[in-house]
Amino acid sequence: xxxxxxxxxxxxxxxxxxxxxxxxLSFTIPPWQHYxxxxxxxxxxxxxxxxxxxxxxxxNQVIRREIIASMxxxxxxxxxxxxxxxxxxxxxxxxPLTQFSHPPLYYFLCSLLIYPLARQNLITQxxxxxxxxxxxxxxxxxxAFRTAKELFPGNAWTQIAVPLFMSLLPAYMDIMSAVxxxxxANALFxxxxxxxxxxxxxxxxxxxxxxxxxxxxxxxxxxxTTIISLLTPALLFMFWIQRRYGNRACVIVTSAALALGALxxxxxxxxxxxxxxxxxxxxxxxxxxxxxxxxxxxxxxxFYQIAxxxxxxxxxxxFSWGDRAFAGWVYTLLSMLSVLAFAGVIWGLLRPDKxxxxxxxxxxxxxxxxxxxxxxxxxxxxxxxxxxxPVSGQPVYIPRARYVYVAIVPIAVLLVYGLERFIAxxxxxxxxxxxxxxxxxxxxxxxxxxxLISYYYAS
Numbered sequence: 001x002x003x004x005x006x007x008x009x010x011x012x013x014x015x016x017x018x019x020x021x022x023x024x025l026s027f028t029i030p031p032w033q034h035y036x037x038x039x040x041x042x043x044x045x046x047x048x049x050x051x052x053x054x055x056x057x058x059x060n061q062v063i064r065r066e067i068i069a070s071m072x073x074x075x076x077x078x079x080x081x082x083x084x085x086x087x088x089x090x091x092x093x094x095x096p097l098t099q100f101s102h103p104p105l106y107y108f109l110c111s112l113l114i115y116p117l118a119r120q121n122l123i124t125q126x127x128x129x130x131x132x133x134x135x136x137x138x139x140x141x142x143x144a145f146r147t148a149k150e151l152f153p154g155n156a157w158t159q160i161a162v163p164l165f166m167s168l169l170p171a172y173m174d175i176m177s178a179v180x181x182x183x184x185a186n187a188l189f190x191x192x193x194x195x196x197x198x199x200x201x202x203x204x205x206x207x208x209x210x211x212x213x214x215x216x217x218x219x220x221x222x223x224x225t226t227i228i229s230l231l232t233p234a235l236l237f238m239f240w241i242q243r244r245y246g247n248r249a250c251v252i253v254t255s256a257a258l259a260l261g262a263l264x265x266x267x268x269x270x271x272x273x274x275x276x277x278x279x280x281x282x283x284x285x286x287x288x289x290x291x292x293x294x295x296x297x298x299x300x301x302x303f304y305q306i307a308x309x310x311x312x313x314x315x316x317x318x319f320s321w322g323d324r325a326f327a328g329w330v331y332t333l334l335s336m337l338s339v340l341a342f343a344g345v346i347w348g349l350l351r352p353d354k355x356x357x358x359x360x361x362x363x364x365x366x367x368x369x370x371x372x373x374x375x376x377x378x379x380x381x382x383x384x385x386x387x388x389x390p391v392s393g394q395p396v397y398i399p400r401a402r403y404v405y406v407a408i409v410p411i412a413v414l415l416v417y418g419l420e421r422f423i424a425x426x427x428x429x430x431x432x433x434x435x436x437x438x439x440x441x442x443x444x445x446x447x448x449x450x451x452l453i454s455y456y457y458a459s
Contacts, residue, residue: 007156011145011163018141018167022134025177029319030456031074031123034178035402038067039099040107041126041179047104047111048118054100064093070122079456099181105221106181126179133183137176140183141166143190144409150197151367151413157434161416166408168441170317170448175402182402185223190409191215192229196370199236200363225406228377235373239366265291286388293388303386307398311382312338314401317448326451330444337419344418345372368417371410378407 032038045063046054065088071077072085086093099107113132114125141163148162166172176183195212202208212232219226234257242250293300316334317326349365385399404411419437423430 003156007149007159010156010160011142014145014160014163014167015138015142018163018173019134019138021167021173022137022177023131025174026127026130026134028452028456029174029177030079031126032071032076033079033456035175035180035400036097036099037126037179038071038095039097040181041122041129042067042095043099043102043107044110044114044129044179045122045125046100047107048115053104058100059094059098061091061093064095066122067095068093074123102181103221103223105218106184106223109184110179129179130177133179134177136183136187137173140176140187140190140408143187143194144412147190147194147197147409148413148416150194150201151364152417158416158420161420161434162409162412164438165412165416165441168445169315169408170445171314171319171401172405172408173445174319174448174452175405180402181223182405185219185226185406186408188215188219188222189226189229189406192219192232193371193374193409196232196236197367200239200367200370223406225378225381225403228374228381231374231377235370239370242366243362289388290384294384296389299389300386303389303396303398304383307383307386310398311379311401311404315404317444318401319448319452326444326448338415340422341415341418344421345414348417348421368414371413375407375410375414378404 042063043054045067046058046060049063050060068086069088077085110129110132114128117125117128144166145159145163148159152158176186192212192215195208195215199208199212216229216232219229238250238254238257241253312335313326313331316331345368349368382399382403385403386396389396423433426433
């Protein structure tokens with residue numbers, strides 16, 4: 001009982017710190033200085049004034065003129081030197097970067113939020129929306145704690161370490177104080193992960209299935225990166241097969257499912273031109289061209305290498321549209337730590353140790369495998385966003401780490417679990433190792449904040 005009270009007190013303090021930190025970041029970062037923030041705001045403003053969904057070719061020149069004028073007032077070009085302000089008299093203005101191709105749920109909710117502020121200036125509306133992002137991130141961090149509490153009962157340190165990792169992750173906290181649909185997508189996907197862990201632990205119930213279906217639909221109407229959530233029921237079914245009928249039956253069913261998936265992909269490729277328009281609109285990629293580009297390994301491999309570096313560095317510490325970062329040696333240390341954590345996860349799955357009371361039950365190991373699969377799939381989908389490659393001579397789109405943040409809870413759980421697998425064997429020294437890691441992590445977060453302040457305000 002005493003340990004539970006201490007854990008509850010710790011998470012309450014941590015959530016309060018996350019709230020304060022999010023508010024500080026919301027007002028510290030100058031307006032429009034987050035990834036695609038002008039484009040996300042344009043979508044919200046369009047729904048607010050036009051009261052209808054936009055198309056890719058839609059555009060209200062009055063709204064765009066307001067946003068670009070505000071960007072000029074806030075000295076957007078002083079920080080983004082590659083951007084040149086167009087003339088406000090131009091009849092075909094474009095906001096960087098338009099987001100009209102995204103699903104509408106996040107933007108619809110945001111338009112309702114700022115409806116009472118429709119006549120206020122744009123900066124006021126922007127800050128209100130940023131604070132809404134902070135509130136959604138607070139929900140995500142709390143869900144991370146609840147997930148860790150379900151997965152690691154009786155291990156107070158691990159329960160707190162998972163949300164602590166998220167709250168001190170510089171680039172994550174930066175993007176979670178911005179106006180973008182990632183904040184809602186992350187919250188919904190994290191809720192889905194929590195429900196899945198509950199199903200693995202306590203079994204299927206009508207309430208859990210209803211909650212899973214509701215969250216899944218909401219996620220799909222928020223952002224396309226959550227499309228991987230469609231595999232959640234299938235994976236849970238595989239784990240049920242394993243428990244009930246053993247590993248052999250699970251392998252047979254899994255192989256059959258993969259074969260059906262491959263057949264569906266082939267059929268989709270050949271029948272692409274006959275599919276309804278809403279399919280290509282949602283997927284946003286030409287399927288046949290996508291696969292031709294994927295199989296062009298000689299041309300693709302260099303871009304994979306670039307994407308791997310940018311995504312990894314961006315996951316830990318990038319800001320200002322991704323063009324500000326730490327020195328290279330910091331990421332080298334972080335890559336070593338990540339490899340160690342991954343090795344710890346694999347070790348824990350292959351050789352569970354009953355002396356260490358974390359993830360020794362079958363449902364716990366299945367939950368770790370589930371989180372590992374979801375993390376890898378999100379990573380693969382993020383890498384594949386470079387496809388289809390354009391013709392030679394044209395710039396290639398390199399995805400950013402914010403697409404990986406939809407799996408922030410699985411990643412946090414796996415990193416903490418993997419490292420703890422080694423730390424737990426240090427005996428009495430384990431406490432000092434944990435404190436040392438938290439201190440180093442805190443210093444990185446603090447250095448990031450100082451770097452951010454100096455970049456925006458020192459001059």
